[in-house]
Amino acid sequence: MRSERWLLAPYALGGLVLLAIPAAATFAVAFLELDLLAPAEWAGIDNFRALLEDPIFREALVNSLTFAALAVPLRLLGALGLALLLHERFRGAGAARTAAYLPSVVPDIAYALLWLFLVNPLFGPINAALGLAGLPQPGWLTTGAGAMATIVLMSGFTIGEGFVVALAARQELPKELYELARVEGAGVLHTLRRVTLPLMAPTLTLLAVRDLAFSLQVSFIPAYLLTDGGPDRATLFLPLYAFDVGFEQFRYGYAAAMTLTLFAITAVLVGVQLWVVRRWRFDAGA
Amino acid sequence: MKATARPIGALLVAILFLAPLSFLVTGGLREPGLLPAGGFPLLPERVTLDAYERAFALVPLGRQLVNSLIVAAIAVPLSVLVASWAGFAMMLLPRRHRRLAVGSSLVLLMVPLAALWLPRFVLFRAVGAIDTYIPLIAPALLGMSPFYVLLFYWSYRRVPRDLFDAGRLEGLGAYGLWRRVAAPLVRPTTFAVAALAFVTTWGNFIDPVLFVNDPDLATLPLGLRSLAALGPTSFPVLLAAALVATLPAALAFAAVQRRFLQSTREAGWLGR
Numbered sequence A: 001m002r003s004e005r006w007l008l009a010p011y012a013l014g015g016l017v018l019l020a021i022p023a024a025a026t027f028a029v030a031f032l033e034l035d036l037l038a039p040a041e042w043a044g045i046d047n048f049r050a051l052l053e054d055p056i057f058r059e060a061l062v063n064s065l066t067f068a069a070l071a072v073p074l075r076l077l078g079a080l081g082l083a084l085l086l087h088e089r090f091r092g093a094g095a096a097r098t099a100a101y102l103p104s105v106v107p108d109i110a111y112a113l114l115w116l117f118l119v120n121p122l123f124g125p126i127n128a129a130l131g132l133a134g135l136p137q138p139g140w141l142t143t144g145a146g147a148m149a150t151i152v153l154m155s156g157f158t159i160g161e162g163f164v165v166a167l168a169a170r171q172e173l174p175k176e177l178y179e180l181a182r183v184e185g186a187g188v189l190h191t192l193r194r195v196t197l198p199l200m201a202p203t204l205t206l207l208a209v210r211d212l213a214f215s216l217q218v219s220f221i222p223a224y225l226l227t228d229g230g231p232d233r234a235t236l237f238l239p240l241y242a243f244d245v246g247f248e249q250f251r252y253g254y255a256a257a258m259t260l261t262l263f264a265i266t267a268v269l270v271g272v273q274l275w276v277v278r279r280w281r282f283d284a285g286a
Numbered sequence B: 001m002k003a004t005a006r007p008i009g010a011l012l013v014a015i016l017f018l019a020p021l022s023f024l025v026t027g028g029l030r031e032p033g034l035l036p037a038g039g040f041p042l043l044p045e046r047v048t049l050d051a052y053e054r055a056f057a058l059v060p061l062g063r064q065l066v067n068s069l070i071v072a073a074i075a076v077p078l079s080v081l082v083a084s085w086a087g088f089a090m091m092l093l094p095r096r097h098r099r100l101a102v103g104s105s106l107v108l109l110m111v112p113l114a115a116l117w118l119p120r121f122v123l124f125r126a127v128g129a130i131d132t133y134i135p136l137i138a139p140a141l142l143g144m145s146p147f148y149v150l151l152f153y154w155s156y157r158r159v160p161r162d163l164f165d166a167g168r169l170e171g172l173g174a175y176g177l178w179r180r181v182a183a184p185l186v187r188p189t190t191f192a193v194a195a196l197a198f199v200t201t202w203g204n205f206i207d208p209v210l211f212v213n214d215p216d217l218a219t220l221p222l223g224l225r226s227l228a229a230l231g232p233t234s235f236p237v238l239l240a241a242a243l244v245a246t247l248p249a250a251l252a253f254a255a256v257q258r259r260f261l262q263s264t265r266e267a268g269w270l271g272r
Helices: A004-029 A046-053 A055-086 A093-105 A108-118 A125-132 A144-157 A160-172 A175-183 A188-218 A220-227 A238-248 A252-283 B005-027 B050-058 B061-092 B095-109 B114-126 B134-142 B146-158 B161-169 B174-185 B187-203 B206-211 B220-230 B235-261
Strands: none
Touching: A004 A252, A004 B061, A004 B095, A004 B114, A004 B134, A004 B146, A004 B174, A046 A252, A055 A093, A055 A144, A055 A160, A055 A188, A055 A238, A055 A252, A055 B005, A093 A160, A093 B005, A093 B187, A093 B235, A108 A125, A108 A144, A108 A220, A108 B005, A108 B187, A108 B220, A108 B235, A144 A220, A160 A188, A160 B187, A160 B235, A175 A188, A188 A220, A188 A238, A188 A252, A188 B095, A220 A238, A238 A252, A238 B114, A252 B114, B005 B235, B050 B061, B050 B220, B050 B235, B061 B095, B061 B134, B061 B146, B061 B174, B061 B187, B061 B220, B061 B235, B095 B146, B114 B134, B114 B206, B134 B187, B134 B206, B146 B187, B161 B174, B174 B187, B187 B235, B206 B220, B220 B235
């Protein structure tokens, strides 16, 4: 049958024109000396050599990796935990599902404004609550660690997408399997490790890949709106630095080299992730 | 697990996730201006809508609300259609082509958005689409994200092949199979992707920043940004505007959430 090609055509065309070709163009520009003032010139790997010596790039890279290392496990465990807790029908499960998804529908900028208020040192409710409890009240956005913690914390509430996918995957597992495990006297943790997790592994892998790419790239918006990369560049993530270099300083070649590096890092980390999961599934006998 | 543990867990989850949002609701009900420092500001002493009035007076939020709705009304159905078609077509492809399509979708998923900004700008300027809604709607042409296409693909793959074979024997082509057999079976996925696509389009911030300078075409996220730039200290006004921007997304989610969030083992949504 040929007619399926027509159904694929819009996506193929859109993917080509809006994703693949622009990405290829950017990756080509990474090897050019290209800015607003001078005509383009072949630069070879000069841009990448300059990246290696750029202390700000190094900071941004470390920040992005730190963010991903904190946010991805938090978000994945959150989504998995919610799915395991709420996958059955019981009193309150439906309302809890809705509540857990709700922060994810708030537009990014509205969400950033909300958190600007929540962590405000003078009249924000978080520090007010900490004060009432007699706990120290950190200046969230005034210290590097506090600003990073704020952005990680923010990202921990917007896990609706991962939650829905994990929920569906958990609901798909046959009930009989769990009855069998119970008959054989397997405990809760044992069942989780030997039955649930291996069977959910493909879905969890997809989510981990999606979330890693997401964390390395989309950390842009809270940093842009909330902290502007500060204080002292503590939340200057790679996409934000690339935006600064490309759209404020108009050094296109250099910005392109940066995004190509980001893509390469994402690809390598995803590869490592897939490799680890494959080994782990093998160990688990799945 | 004990019978009572899960409901208690569910309650804690609900409290935890609703707590930050509660301030989005109550924050805009205070008088505009500086807040009293040090107090615990859950409930205002005097409930007033002045902050909303101020927000609408400072920035044309009403106009921007309409603009955002226009963009979403075109982009969301389009991206659901494109993603559903593409996912279905990918499932029908012969094995080698299918692997290629799935693999390249996964690779495209990893492309940094930052790598697309400049080339897309050049492209949109070349076709005269700067300061139109085209750049905001264009992502719908690829189903908003390869991730949504893959979600559809996995959903269709769970549908028993016999159903499609039977449809083919009745002489249905790919489109007929999709419309009569496949699409009705994956409705929960369709609603989930529609909700995700709406939220993505509605909150889209960077695209209007890059491609739309005409204030008459500004969407809500741009309005919120200019409001934040105008008066960074009046939290009630900012939170009022933030709630205005959030409500349509919350309502859209409320309208469809039953269809994909409240189902247990419903066929099609990554289920059987």
